[in-house]
Amino acid sequence: NEEQKIQNITFADISELRDRARLLEYSSNTQKSDKNQHDVDKLRHFIEFVSVVETTLETLTNLYRTGYPLVSQFLITERKFSCVNGNYDQLTQNNTTLANLLNSWEKKLLSLYEIYNDLTYFTGDQFQLIEDYIYKSLSVTDPGYHLLRFIDIDPKSIRKLDKTSEQPEDRLENLGNLLSKSREEVSCQKEILKNEKILLIETTNEGILRAILSLFQKTNTPPHIRHIFYCTTRTNWIQIRAFVYRCFYSKSFHQLIRPELLSQSIQDQFVRLLRSLIKEKPDQYFRIGIITATTMRNQQLINGLRSMRIVDILRDKDLLNRTDFEKLIQDMNKNCILVTSRISGLGKSTFIRKAIDTSNVKYVKFPIYGDFDIDTLAERLCSKYSQLETGAIHLDIGTTANSQELNEVLYCLLLFRNFRFGQVAVSIPTTTMIYIELDASPDATLNQLPLFQYITPSAVVEKVDWTTLNIEYGGIQAVANYLQTIENKTIITQNINSSNFKKLDAMTCSRLIQAIFLPNKDADYITWTQLSIFVAVFHRLFTGFSSNVYFGAESLPEPKLRMDLAQALIQSSNLFTSLSVENVRKQQRSVTSDEPMKFSDAIVQWDKIQPFTLAFTASNDPLFIYKKPTDVPQALVKYFKLYYNACGQNLVGLSTMFPDYNNLSHSDFFVKSASLSYKYFNKSICPKCFGQYDFKQVECNKCASKDLLIRPKSFGSKDIEIFQRDIATRLQDDYVLTSDNFIKMLLIYLRVQCGIPVLIMGETGCGKTSLIKFLCQKVLDQELEIFRIHAGVTADIIIKKMNAYI
Incomplete structure (x- = not known):
């Protein structure tokens, strides 16, 4: 066809x-x-x-x-x-x-390079971008605006022509003329140096900034980003040719950084072009600085230039000493505040947000982390320019794949307020305050970046500042109100819910929460992250407690019993707020300390949990977890005895009311975990995929075999338990519940129920995926998407997948 x-x-x-x-x-x-x-x-x-x-x-x-x-x-x-x-x-x-x-x-282009030096900064569609900005009056977020700022031309100063030519050559010449008229004339002072026209420095990646500023000082050149050209593996001959013409005809000093990244053919063309220009105009004044981060011995470009006897090699003694270098950075680094902390979660972001709000300017957050693309980063920053004119920027810097590239981006932004490492240029206003937050996680190495060896932190957050507690944060008022009713004992006679909450001040909220939150915790490692988990979990537990009819003030035969139950809830539930988080934090800190800690010490295990704890199901029914029946609080035992007495079951013993978890079988654990949802109470279940359907539905819609659905014989508690144990038996061949994975599922369930993200860590093959699949698909009936990230999975793939899931 x-x-x-x-x-x-x-x-x-x-x-x-x-x-x-x-x-x-x-x-x-x-x-x-x-x-x-x-x-x-x-x-x-x-x-x-x-x-x-x-x-x-x-x-x-x-x-x-x-x-x-x-x-x-x-x-x-x-x-x-x-x-x-x-x-x-x-x-x-x-x-x-x-x-x-x-x-x-x-x-035509090369002839205009000699006359209009500003044209040498642009390649590709950048001429068109600048034309569009000039003649179409585009916004400050337009790429053309930032290209003009990059070459130190005020876009507002350009006086556009009334009529434009359609001929490409005329358009190019007109653009060059416009740019040259808009640039402030700078008198060219020829520095008194040796006869050599090229200054060469061999250094390390960490020493490049020192070399750049040393060359600027040595040649009496005001530091500006337009005098610096960074080579990359993607740099092409067109860009290098333009750079050579810029150096040769501008009568100003320019620097070439990392020429070793250029291909051999480009290096050879560089030397041949410069040689031909010198031969054509031997009296032409020019100066070039070259900074290489590898040995110069085997570099074709450097060897070719040295053969022309125009190279002066600068040694370490010729560069800025540490004191002068640090002072110069401090002088150039205006309107910048560096915020650090000992550990993460101490409130650096809150500190910055509060400082910006106090200044009455717009808050702009800009995260940098991971394997970022330099042009994409520049485009993102360009889009923020209009906000930055009347705002302050918060650079939230996490762990990145290329620390050297991050270091160069930061010193270009802080010292020059511009950068262009690829095709996209970006500029930020010189008056804009820059707040930098450095990741303080245990594996972060941002403090070791060369730039921050010379910038003193403006603020160091040492610990949680309770005076800054945000009482409007979701759940804090609710938790504080519950704690106050326990403190003043009004909980004995009064049911608490959102309708009778009082507006508590920050000091009261802080005092009430600290009294429960701080005991048995290392004060040096208290974080807002822990507190947010504490508030979210206790909000859920208190809500479940107050919504449960059995714990209502009118349901308890002895009013004081309600206070005892609330106290038991508080004392037991720190397990869910700190156990796994604190253990992992200790394990991470031990890597950089002299206190070795076994990896297994960070694992949540049955034998490490508190003797007694409590959770609430979706229907706000209590689920008690304890190691031994004797660990159950006496207030709860007393309540159950009164309950059974009221039901005429006076002979029921403690082991019947609270069976020993150490003796529970897979079936027993499943019956307990089934109470987390309504799935195995009033739904029809597929015996193959275990999906839930309406009670009256007959066949499964997902399974090809169209198996008949199963359901309890009735809604009676005995029939429901028989049905749940039958399901447990069917599942036992694929997954067996134990006390360890049962407590892990409860931890996960409660955190998800509270809206807390869950990160599960463990050795390969230890059962993380199996546990999640069983909890989501068998115990609950939640949709589960498994996305395996491995070598070859790019950021674009991750974004597409996440968008599809959302």
């Missing part, structure tokens, strides 16, 4: 075919005959055809890179070139036209 006849083919495909054709053409097995010669001729024609296509693509690429504004006209999809019986003259002619166009455009 037509779809099979017409198919798209990429250049990579025909390039591979060309390689195969070459192998066939030069094959020694090809026999000499007219027929074979005809086939060889076809192969040669195909090879030549692909070469023409390749040249065309290279020419179009170079036209784009050099900034030709009409290159898109040659990429129109409707444009077709015929190839019949090996005749592709139209394509050849188009290739010749493009080559001539590129040649004439480059001649």
Whole structure:
């Protein structure tokens, strides 16, 4: 059919075919005959055809890179070139036209480089971006605005022409003229140095900033980002050629950073171009600084320049000493506040937010972490510029994949207020306050970044400041009200709910919460994170307690029993607020301390939990967890005795009321865990996938076998328990509940119920996924998506997956 006849083919495909054709053409097995010669001729024609296509693509690429504004006209999809019986003259002619166009455009471009030096900063579509900003009056978040700020031109000072030309060469010249008129004239002072025109420094990645500032000082050049060019593995010849022209004709000092990242061919072209320019204009004044982070011995570019005898190598003694270097950084680093802490969770973000709010400016948060792309980072920051004109920025810096790149981004932002490491330039106002928050997690190494060796933290958060407790934070008022009723004993006679809450002040809330939260905790490692978990969990527990009809003030035969039960709830429930978090924190801190701790010590285990604790199910029924029946609080034992006496069961013993968890079977644990939802009470269940359906439904909608659903015989408690034990037996072949995984499921369930994110850690194969699957799909009936992250999974894949899940 037509779809099979017409198919798209990429250049990579025909390039591979060309390689195969070459192998066939030069094959020694090809026999000499007219027929074979005809086939060889076809192969040669195909090879030549692909070469023409390749040249065309290279020419179009170079036209784009050099900034030709009409290159898109040659990429129109409707444009077709015929190839019949090996005749592709139209394509050849188009290739010749493009080559001539590129040649004439480059001649014009290079001639204008000599006159309008600002044009050397731009490649690709950046000429178009600047034109669009100038003539279309775009916003300050536009890329063209930031390109102009990057080269130290005030975009508002540009006086645009009334009429614009349609010719690319005229447009380029007009743009160069506009930029040159907008730049403030700076008198050029020729520094008195040796005859060498190139200053060379060999240093380390950590010493690059020191080398940059030393060269600026040595050449009496005001430090500015436009005088610095950072090489990357993606730097192309068009950019380097522009840099060479900028250095040669600007009569100002420019620096080239990390030339070792350039390809060998680009390094060779650099030397040849500079040699030809010097030969053409031997009296031309220019200065170039080159900073390399590897040995200069085997670098083609450096060896080529040294052979021209124009290189002066600077040693460590010629650079800024530590005192002068630190002072210069402090002088350049204006409007910046660095906030650090001993550990994470002490309130650095809150401190910064409060400081910005106090200044009556807009708060702008900008996180940097992970394996970030430098151009994407610049685009994100550009989009914030309008807010930064009247605001302050909070740089929330976490652990990153490339600490050296992060260091360079930060010192460019702080010292120069600009950066461009790829194609996208970004600028932030010099008057904008910058607050930097450094990640203080145990594995963070941000304090070791070279820049922060010379910047003294403006604020160090040592511990939780209780005076800054945000009483409007969800749950704090509720928890404080419950604690106050326990303190003043009004809980004995009064049921507590949101309708009779009082508005408590910060001092009262802080005092009430600290009294319960702080005991038995290391004061040096108390964090807001722990407190938020405490508040969320206790809010849920108190809500369950007050909503439970059996614990209501009117239901208890002895009023004082309600107070005893509330006290038991408080004393027992710290397990759910601190056990797993604190153990893991201790294990993390032990890595950097002299106090070794076994990895297993951070694992939540049955034998490590408190003797008694309490949770509430979805229906606010209590679920008691204890090691031995004798660990149950006497107030609760007394309540149950009174309850059974009222029911006429005076002979019920403690072991019946509170069976020993150490003797419970898989079936017993399942019956207890089944109380967390309504799934196994009044629903029909598929015996294969264990999905739940309406009680009257007959078949499963998910399973192909269309198995008949099962359900309790009645809604009586005995029939429901029989049904639940039958389900437990069916599940036992795949997963067995024990006291350890039962307590882990309760921890997870309660945290999710409270809206707290859950992070589960453990050795590979220890059963993390199995536990979650059993809890979500078998005990509960929640949808579960498993996303396995491994080598090759990019940030884009993660974002797409998460968007699909959400």
